[in-house]
Amino acid sequence: MDVLWLIPLLLVPLLMWSSGTFVFYFKKCFYVGWMMVLALLAIPLCMLKSGGRDVENMRIIRVLVRHVKYFLGLRFDVSGWEHLQTEGPYVIISNHQSSLDVLGLMEILPDRCTMIAKKELVYAGTVGLICWLGGIVFINRKKTSDAKSVMAEAAQTMLDQQIRLWVFPEGTRNQKEDLLPFKKGAFHLAVQAQVPIIPVVFSSYRNFYLRKEKRFNSGTVRLRILPKIETKGMTSDDISSLCDKSFDLMQAAFRERLRLQTHEQRAVEGAEHSPRSRLLFPPTSPSETCLPRPPVPLPAPPPLLSPRFPIAWPCHEISSCLVDAWSGRPLARPVSAVCPDPHCACSSSSTCTTTSSTSTSSSAALQAVSGMTDGRIDACCSSCMTEGSGHHQFLLCFLPF
Ligand SMILES: CCCCCCCCCCCCCCC(=O)SCCNC(=O)CCNC(=O)[C@H](O)C(C)(C)COP(=O)(O)OP(=O)(O)OC[C@H]1O[C@@H](n2cnc3c(N)ncnc32)[C@H](O)[C@@H]1OP(=O)(O)O
Ligand SMILES: CCCCCCCC/C=C\CCCCCCCC(=O)OC[C@@H](O)COP(=O)(O)O
Numbered sequence: 001m002d003v004l005w006l007i008p009l010l011l012v013p014l015l016m017w018s019s020g021t022f023v024f025y026f027k028k029c030f031y032v033g034w035m036m037v038l039a040l041l042a043i044p045l046c047m048l049k050s051g052g053r054d055v056e057n058m059r060i061i062r063v064l065v066r067h068v069k070y071f072l073g074l075r076f077d078v079s080g081w082e083h084l085q086t087e088g089p090y091v092i093i094s095n096h097q098s099s100l101d102v103l104g105l106m107e108i109l110p111d112r113c114t115m116i117a118k119k120e121l122v123y124a125g126t127v128g129l130i131c132w133l134g135g136i137v138f139i140n141r142k143k144t145s146d147a148k149s150v151m152a153e154a155a156q157t158m159l160d161q162q163i164r165l166w167v168f169p170e171g172t173r174n175q176k177e178d179l180l181p182f183k184k185g186a187f188h189l190a191v192q193a194q195v196p197i198i199p200v201v202f203s204s205y206r207n208f209y210l211r212k213e214k215r216f217n218s219g220t221v222r223l224r225i226l227p228k229i230e231t232k233g234m235t236s237d238d239i240s241s242l243c244d245k246s247f248d249l250m251q252a253a254f255r256e257r258l259r260l261q262t263h264e265q266r267a268v269e270g271a272e273h274s275p276r277s278r279l280l281f282p283p284t285s286p287s288e289t290c291l292p293r294p295p296v297p298l299p300a301p302p303p304l305l306s307p308r309f310p311i312a313w314p315c316h317e318i319s320s321c322l323v324d325a326w327s328g329r330p331l332a333r334p335v336s337a338v339c340p341d342p343h344c345a346c347s348s349s350s351t352c353t354t355t356s357s358t359s360t361s362s363s364a365a366l367q368a369v370s371g372m373t374d375g376r377i378d379a380c381c382s383s384c385m386t387e388g389s390g391h392h393q394f395l396l397c398f399l400p401f
Contacts, residue, residue: 012026020214020215020216020217021214023215023216023217024214024215024216025214027072027216028216030071030072031068031072031099031100034068034071035065035068035102035127036125036126036127037126038064038065038068039125039126039127039129039130040126041064042057042060042061042064042130042133043126043129043130043133045060046060046061046130046133046134047133050133052133053132053133053134053135054133054135055112055113055114055134055135055161055163056112057130057133057134057135058109058111058112058113058114058134058135059111061106061130061134062106062109065102065103065106066106066107068103069103069107072100072103072216072218073208073217073218073219074100074103074208074218074219074220074221075219075220075221076103076104076107076220076221076222076223077220077221077222077223078107078108078222078223078224078225079222079223079224079225080224080225080226080227081108081225083198083225083226083227083228084108084110084198084225086196086198086228088162088195089158089159089162089163089164089165089193089195090164090190090195090196090197090198090228091158091164091165091166091167091186091189091190091193091195091196091197091198092110092113092164092165092166092167092197092198092199092200093166093167093168093169093182093186093197093198093199093200093246093250094166094168094199094200094201094202095168095170095174095179095201095202095250095254096168096170096171096172096173096174097173097174097175097202097204097205097209098173098175098205098209098211099173100205100209101168101202103221104202104221104223105166107223108200108223108225109166110164112161112162112163112164113163113164113165113166114134114135114136114137114163114164114165114166115136115137115165115166115167115168116136116137116139116151116154116165116166116167116168116185116186116189117131117136117137117138117139118138118139118140118141119138119139119140119141121136121138122138135163137150137151137154137165138150139151139185141171147185148185148188151185151188151189152188152192154189155188155189155192155193156193158189158193158195159193159195165189167185167186167189169182169183169185169186169187169243169246170182170183171183175205175206175210175211177204177206177258178251178254178255179247179250179251179254181247182243182246182247184239184240184243187231187239187242187243187246188236188239190231190242191231191234191235191236191238191239191242194231194232194233194234195231196228196229196230196231197228197229197231197242197246198225198226198228198229199225199226199229199246199249199250199253200223200224200225200226201223201224201226201250201253201254201257202221202222202223203220203221203222203223203224203254203257203258203261204254204257204258204261205219205221206261207219207261207264207265208220222257224253224257226249226250226253229242229245229246229249
């Protein structure tokens with residue numbers, strides 16, 4: 001009888017280990033439950049700090065939410081921080097896949113920034129109350145005229161109180177492999193207030209979170225903050241083109257990342273099916289911005305590295321390269337080199353992927369760099385890296401014969 005309580009204690013880890021569906025529900029319930037608890041904790045803190053509804057309460061909410069990702073096995077990889085360094089009010093727009101977006105949002109949420117949300121959220125228990133305390137602007141999506149006047153008021157408040165607003169212009173959650181057409185409210189808002197728009201693109205969650213298939217694994221979300229779009233001097237006549245421009249920019253970034261994700265996923269699936277498959281796992285967090293190729297020679301190799309692999313990356317990068325699926329041992333040596341591809345003066349990582357891994361020019365460049373002759377370049381990682389020197393580099397995988 002005494003040991004009966006042990007059963008659920010053992011059952012949970014067992015089910016977590018054996019059933020993906022159980023993990024899905026467990027994590028979802030944990031997420032909702034824990035957010036409710038955190039909100040309960042945040043309510044008195046916000047009341048003490050501001051005495052009521054105030055955008056400054058978002059600071060408290062941001063701090064409280066930031067650790068939740070660790071419980072869910074999520075990582076956020078942010079690029080383009082510099083674009084958020086903009087003074088004064090602005091409108092942030094981002095794609096919207098799930099309530100998990102809140103975690104990414106809180107990773108980069110600037111000061112004095114709150115959101116536009118559907119009015120139903122205010123009834124979500126403690127979460128609803130904390131949303132209200134955080135100054136979230138609630139709109140009735142079913143009554144466009146009401147929503148429009150609330151947003152017009154918000155435009156004025158943004159200016160009067162120097163507030164930034166985060167809008168999900170898709171207007172609803174969307175797990176498709178593309179963005180939904182944008183609603184116009186965010187663009188009216190920005191034009192009415194004459195403030196810039198900062199687009200933020202969340203990478204697709206499909207490699208770790210699938211609602212229909214009931215899968216919720218660990219994974220990395222890439223958040224890409226794009227350069228701001230100015231609206232000064234624009235009028236309501238410009239709304240459609242502003243909306244189209246923002247959509248096109250975000251869709252291009254989303255699709256580009258999706259292509260890379262597909263590439264990575266195929267590589268992982270290949271590894272699972274072949275004992276000695278040679279796979280390429282792009283490094284986890286390289287800078288995504290490549291500088292133009294410098295007209296200067298390669299940087300001098302750092303000291304204390306193997307003379308055979310003079311510009312080898314540190315150990316953790318080896319796992320980004322070719323790995324034996326059974327033993328986990330690296331099959332290839334990662335070596336960085338200035339990309340030999342003449343087209344690689346790129347502004348985005350998609351251009352980098354065009355470099356053929358086994359091209360003679362790559363081989364020649366690698367051999368020139370490392371003096372290695374008894375092997376071949378097996379693959380070229382799909383992301384660009386920018387060294388401290390400003391050199392645009394690639395991670396090449398050298399496979400010894
Ligand atoms: C400690 C624990 C704490 C936990 C805390 C967690 C806190 C985090 C909370 C995170 C919140 C996340 C919430 C996410 C959501 O709720 S998403 C859903 C709500 N958001 C939206 O709907 C996005 C904004 N929607 C819009 O902007 C729409 O445009 C809307 C105003 C609602 C109107 O919608 P609709 O009619 O369906 O579409 P259109 O865009 O086509 O508009 C119709 C015509 O109206 C014109 N229009 C739109 N807005 C305006 C305006 N402000 N002023 C003037 N005219 C406007 C638009 O141009 C269309 O006309 P035309 O076709 O151009 O002639
Ligand atoms: C007693 C009430 C119980 C309510 C329980 C629900 C509480 C939710 C709790 C925790 C999640 C925390 C994050 C909340 C933010 C959710 C924002 C969100 O994602 O809203 C969806 C909305 O954008 C679009 O809605 P639809 O896709 O159109 O539908």
